[in-house]
Amino acid sequence: MITEARRTLISRYTIAEVWQDTSNGHHSLHSTGAYQPGEVISAFTAASIWATPSYLTVQISNDKHIMLAPQFLEYINHSCDPNAFFDTTSFQLVCLKPIFPGDQFTFFYPSAEWNMAQPFACRCGSANCIGEITGASQLPEALLYRYRFTDFIRSKLDAAQQQD
Numbered sequence: 468m469i470t471e472a473r474r475t476l477i478s479r480y481t482i483a484e485v486w487q488d489t490s491n492g493h494h495s496l497h498s499t500g501a502y503q504p505g506e507v508i509s510a511f512t513a514a515s516i517w518a519t520p521s522y523l524t525v526q527i528s529n530d531k532h533i534m535l536a537p538q539f540l541e542y543i544n545h546s547c548d549p550n551a552f553f554d555t556t557s558f559q560l561v562c563l564k565p566i567f568p569g570d571q572f573t574f575f576y577p578s579a580e581w582n583m584a585q586p587f588a589c590r591c592g593s594a595n596c597i598g599e600i601t602g603a604s605q606l607p608e609a610l611l612y613r614y615r616f617t618d619f620i621r622s623k624l625d626a627a628q629q630q631d
């Protein structure tokens with residue numbers, strides 16, 4: 468086991484390492500490789516499918532929320548300036564901006580969640596942090612152009628806008 472000043476290595480996989488922050492217990496997933504935008508980081512699939520969301524699931528349709536396989540992908544945290552994206556059409560985790568070895572993988576939670584199980588106050592620290600993180604259905608309209616959303620979420624956003 469490797470322990471640094473503020474974090475401990477929990478587990479290591481081919482493409483990533485799980486670290487735990489020793490000050491707050493939070494886990495994070497860090498890349499062991501380098502990726503350019505558009506590159507596929509990992510394929511994923513459904514370990515199980517649930518009718519309601521939890522903080523670990525990814526939404527793939529109105530009533531289907533999947534637990535991720537490989538399971539370590541569930542340690543990818545939210546950021547308002549994400550470097551990865553769960554494409555729930557191709558079932559691939561895709562790079563959004565350059566990733567270097569050691570970088571934490573992050574994704575934008577609302578990109579794949581219509582209604583969030585547990586809205587939270589973001590502390591991602593990015594310059595464009597949006598603060599309160601909710602599902603895509605609750606996001607201010609201006610933010611809908613800043614981020615990439617799954618095809619499923621995008622179709623719901625388009626349908627909602629047509630009703631306005």
Ligand SMILES: [Zn+2]
Nearest residue numbers: 547589591596
């Ligand atoms: Zn943020």
